[in-house]
Amino acid sequence: MTELMPAEGVFSLIWVLIALPLAGAAILLFGGRRTNSWGPYLGVLTVAASGVIGVLMLLGMMQNSPEQRTYGQTLFTWVFSGSFQADMAFQLDQLSIIFVLLITIVGTLIHVYSLGYMAHDDNRRKFFGELNLFVAAMLLLVLANNYLLLYVGWEGVGLASYLLISFWQHKPSAAAAGKKAFIINRVGDVGLSLAIMLMFVTFGSVGFQDVFGVADQASEGTLTAIGLLLLLAACGKSAQFPLQSWLLDAMEGPTPVSALIHAATMVTAGVYLIVRSNVIFTAAEWAAVAVIVVGLITMWMGAIIGSAKDDIKKSLAGSTMSQIGYMITAAGLGPIGYVFAIFHLLTHGVFKAGLFLGAGSVMHGMNDNVNMRRYGALRGVMVITAGTFIICYLAIIGIPPFDGFFSKDDIIHASFERSPIIGILAMLAAGLTGFYMTRMVAMTFFGKARWEDDAHPHESPKVMTIPLIILAIGATFLGMALVYWGNIESWLEPVTGVETVELALPSWVYELTTLVLVLIGAAIAWVSYARRDVPVEAPHGSWLTRAAREELYGNQVNDALVVQPTYYTSRLLVWFDNKGVDGFVNGSAAFVGGLSGRLRRYQTGFARSYALSMVGGAVLVVLALVLVRMS
């Protein structure tokens, strides 16, 4: 069990990290129109302030020895009954500080960008309030010191995403997408709820320190069950198979929301949950294998979907699924992978925010058109957007020295350490990444202009491009920084443990092979989408392309297996309730109906009615007697 450091000095502000954006959310959402003029700026400030505190905390942590970097802060006892207790208490350690910084710094950039992106929206203030809520919930999620409090952040993230995805509520598709995200996430929540209950039944506590301290005493069956339930939860939040289908619909939200969901918050929560619970997964081998399988399936599904979508945001969403698949796979590998899951999460957070905000910047200049078949040759008119986008693109496909190269390579390495099959699958998916991302860049910024007649593409204002530049700088240097300057492996080791296995071949072989595969994928895409003309209407395509456009039929499967049966059951029960249960008391119903004027029709021969009326009469008599006696 790790010894907790008292929350003193800057660490006494752990709760403030959450309270600031939460207060921002409360003021903006409850304050109403009065806060319209200054509200958005307050929203930016609260997140930025949390970011500053986060940086100070990181510096403070680095002063201490690695064993003394876990800080605990208890505010009050929150839920208690019998032997159950969950506190309003926080834990800040090497893992959570990484998330705090990612959430607040990338979050701040997204907030700033939104000042420009949402400048003309009437409900701008509400938007910033909900963004703040999102950040606050995510911070609570990563700072809670027990699973029940984590659940509050977990569901808070779900709520914020629901509100933001359906932000443009007048659009039925947006409202439907938000609801879908929430309900599918609820399926995952069932997993989290049950995992929490099973932990309490097994360990008598839901606190991280308690549970991890005695986890090895539980039977493997129990640990496997807890692990699988946590995986179900992670699948919901991180859009992993089979709960992936909400993510592409979530593109209905304003683009900064997509950046927030995909980079800094929400989808990373599942990875956090698994890595945080590493003690359980390390002890439950089969649960960890399930994690790998889910990760690999989603890695491929996402890449295939991303390769076929013509909608720039949906293609990026497919890429998120795929990249999170990498992280989940790494998290399933055990101590050889945990660190790299987080490393990739961090680099992905930066370059994916850059890509989404870049896509938003493109849309901003293209009348909100998302169809890449209507883009082309935009590099000339949107220099900054194109430049930063291409840097982030090089990062995601893993070209050295950009940050994705380091983190993805580490995951592929770790995969080979575990099994050649996992390694080869992860490596090939990297080639596919090269394909779909090059396709996107080629269709958007290169080739011929295929703009619609009323499109007048232009570069976005500085308030939007400066965040892009900062993110591009991050995507360029973050990977090198975390490998050569600050070693993320040794930083996280106290939390996750680190293990390395000797590989059959020297490591440069894997690196080079991956790079070659990526370049092949990129070359194919370049030839097909930059050198050749891209038709404005999508060609019919192969069966795989068509399936990928349909998101591999995830929605159809859900509909057939879950949604339709639910509604059939519902309608059947409504019928039954009217005819069956209510019909059973037909006698009284008929009698009752009679009193409202229909009595005559039923007056003959309903013994039950008469019995009932006698019963009623008897009771009234008793009542009258009692009342008389009372006076």
Added chain:
Amino acid sequence: MTTFPWLTTLGVVPLVGSVVVALLPRGRGLLAKQVALFFAVLTLGLTVAMALQFQGDSSEPFQFVESHPWIPTFGISYSVGVDGIGLVLVALATTLVPIVILAGWNDVDEDGGRGTVKGYFALILVLETLMIGVFAATDVFLFYVFFEAMLIPVYFMIGRYGGVQRSYAAVKFLLYSLLGGLFMLASLIGLYVVSAQLTGTGTFDFLTLTGLEIDPGTQKLLFLGFFFAFAVKAPLWPFHTWLPDAAAEAKPGTAVLLIGVLDKVGTFGMIRYCLPIFPAASEFYAPVVIGMALIGIFYGAFVALSQSDMKRLFAYSSMSHFGFIALGIFVFTSQGQSGSVVYMVAHGLSTAALFLTAGFLMARHGGSSAIADYAGVNKPAPVLAGFFMIAALSSLALPGLISFIGEFLVLLGAFERYLWVGALATVGIVITAAYVLRLYQRTMTGPVKPELEGMHDLRGREITALVPIAALTIVLGIFPAPLLNVINPAVDRVMTSVGATDPTPTVGLGTTVEGTDK
């Protein structure tokens, strides 16, 4: 311990208020409302003053106890007192009454022809007296009297001030309740006879009755009478069919008091009377009750999913929630029972939020409660939509709100006793989310219906009524200690009286060591 007769005072104040309101001249509707509100707020103030003196860690089972002989021949006395469970339910009732009065300010007008304005508000105050009485009674006969007497004001509130089918709904409600009450009366008499056999002198005193060692066979019989009355009141599946009609025909305020508070008497009765007086029978019937509760959770939720009428949707949703509450009571764990009591409070608040917000909405559109008559309300009335969202989230038990704490503890309590029951019930949270969000989606989002374009957003009075509910829902969700501190000791006593103990963890920390901050 103070000797001031807190509970009697609490009960008398609204009664006096109702007499004053009733004596006002006809046509002075506004004055009647103001007087009614004054008395309701006064009662709430007294409740707060009383609650502040409640000793959470007291060793006495009941506090603010008063006892006076009433019908000594039959061992009946006017005895009142509250434990933590009674206290929070009394507080729920006295909190909701002023809110309902304020919210229903314009619900009744003098020209309606059916009933007078003052009549409606006088009935609300009478009902408040009876609700306080029913939660405070410590004499089972006194409880029964309040239990039955409550029907009368509600009957008139629905039958006289309700919608088109009001008569049908009111009589259906009355008959169901009377039938339940009759069974309870029979059991009550039986209980008296048994107590006479066992102690020599018959009694209705609750504490004496819980100390009796009643023969298990007799318990099983007597339990049924009480349970049936409570299961109709709560209502549990399959005794629920009166509820949708009553909810649909009642004024929003009436529905809030009916479903939010009155129906709690059913679940309150189960934990207060069925368990401690009939422990063996409770254990014997637990599987049946749990079965009914589970069916109710899913049945209510599934039926709610396809409702085309808002009020009926809320009614079926409540039925589903009552399933959770009953489940928590009958799994015999501290978490389950504490959770149930918290759930009762939370459900009272969420029901109030839902019915009142929907009521404000309906009042703006000819009183229609058909879901299909609304769309895109968020645009003309964002504040209304905002409160509707909070109500919806409270209903689906969003973590961070008080309803989550109730629901989670219930599920945890069920899970630790019967793993698969708890696991199955947990799946219910998905369907709850589905029907609640579907309702929000259909009414509040999408393109605005043309006839709703010019709709006014909520006004000051309406916001004033909703803010306390929303605030309590959020604040108690973050800091539920004020509730848990008083509920937990009462639940411990119930657990002791049925001889139940919580299962112990399989490994590790044991039952006495817990905490998350070590």
